Amino acid sequence: MKKYSLLLVLVLFILSCSLASPEAQATSTAAALTSTADSWTDTPAPTQTFTPTETLTPTITFTPTETLTPTITPTPTYAFPSVTVNKQAHCRYGPSVAYLHAADLYSGDVGTVRGRFIYSKWLYVKFDKLDYFCWVAPSVVDVVGDISQIVHKELNLQSIGSNMYGPPSGVTAVRVGNEVIISWNQVKMTKDDDRGYLLELFVCQGGNYLWWTDSYPDQFTTSYEVRDEAGCAVPSEGVLYTVEKHGYSQPVKIPWPPFP
DSSP: OHHHHHHHHHHHHHHHHHSOOHHHHHHHHHHHHHHHHHHSOOOOOOOOOOOOOOOOOOOOOOOOOOOOOOOOOOOOOOOOOEEEEOSOEEEESSSSTTSOEEEEEOTTOEEEEEEEOSSSOOEEEEETTOSSEEEEOGGGEEEESOGGGSOBOOOOGGGSBOOSSOOOSSOEEEEETTEEEEEOOOOOOOTTTEEEEEEEEEEEETTEEEEEEEEESSTTOOEEEEEOOSOOSSOOEEEEEEEETTEEOOOEEOOOOOOO
C-alpha cells in the first residue's frame, strides 16, 4: 500500500512539472516570441520616390505696340497733253493721209494725246466726242502739253474692223535703175466695199531711209512705182494690203529687188 502511495505521489509530481500554470505558460510563450523576434530581419518600409512633374515654360504674352497709320503720299495723276482742232479735218485709222477716214473733225473739237508714231509726227488722239481713238496730223490741232513724254504707238491695222477679201495675190517687183515697179493681181470687190489698196514701204532717197505710204481708192489700179536709191545701211522693203470699207487685209510682203 505504501508502495502504491509513493508511486502516486511521483506521478502527480511529474504532472505538476509538465502541466505548468497558465501564467507560467504565458511567460514561457512570451519569452519564446521575444527570442524569435530578435532573429527576424527588419524589412524597411519602401521610401516613396518623388517624380517631378513636367516643368511648364511660361507663355509670354506680348503687349501690342501702337499701330502706326502710314502716311500715304498720293501719286500725281499724269495729265495727257490736250488738243483743240483749229480747222476742219479728218481723223484717220493710221498716221498718214493714205489710211482710211475714221471721223470728221471740226474747229473747236477737243481731246487728249495718247500716243505718237515713230516714223511720222502724227498723233494718236482720244477726242471727247468719239468713243474710239484715231490719228490726226499735228498741223490741224493746237497742242497744250509736252508730247515728247508720250509713248510711241504701234500700228496694227488688223485691229480695225475686218476684211473678207484677203490680200492681193501675184505680187512682184522689178527694178529699173533707181525706180522700183510693184505689180499685183486685182482683188475683185463690190463697188460698195471697194477702197482699193494700201502700200507701206521703206525706201532710200537722198541717203535717207524713209517710211513711205500711198494708197489707191479702188481695185482697178494694180501697179505702183516708187524711187529707191542706193546709199542706205538698211535694205528697202514693203508690204501691200487690200482695203475695203470694213478694214484691212493681212499684209503681203513685196519681194523687193536688190541693186545689180
